[in-house]
Amino acid sequence: IHMENKKTVISFPRNRYNDVMKAVRNSNEHVMALGSSFSLEADSHLVCIQNEDGNYQTQAINIQNKPRLVTGASFVVFNGALKSSTGLKAKSSIVEDGLMVQVLPEALISIKDAIKNMTDHVIQCGPVDTSTTDETVELRWVDNDRNFNIGVKSYIDETPLEGLESVSVKCPTDFLGDTLAL
DSSP states (O other): EEETTTTEEEEGGGHHHHHHHHHHHHOOSSSSEEEEOOSSSSSSEEEEEOOSSSSSSEEEEOOSSSOOOEEEEEEEEEOOOOOOOGGGEEEEEETTTEEEEEEEEHHHHHHHHHHHHHHHHHEEEEEOOOOOSEEEEEEEEEEEEOOOSSOOOOOTTBBTTTTOOOOSSSSSSSSSOSSSSS
């Protein structure tokens, strides 16, 4: 989840479709929450800090001596309970170390359909009666995520396992991979 000036991009790696669909299936009709990984491309990240009074405060922590251009977030919540009487198409706001996007109920259905169909989707935030938008939230399907098992080597022959997905085999006859069947 990358937040820039008036634009938020939520990237879904294609090889994480099953994980994303699990979150969609477990959501209810009004709320859908998605967690994200730490972004190596972001130069700052939202963090939520509890102060001495017990209250929580959001801060953006950035790399020292670098300008804050892209801020990463830990999660996004799509809330489909926005009322049409507010006069807004959608509203985006920072909540703790994540993002909440409030949309109309029919817009949440469109978001879920776009995720199911692996199609990109743009949410325009701002007043209904203007052609300009306050902010856009883009859902994008991107290339496969290969940033896992970094630094891991095979115990047998020391072959690097970076970019190779680990599989938990619960029943040995029930797994079909790209090149192997167990």
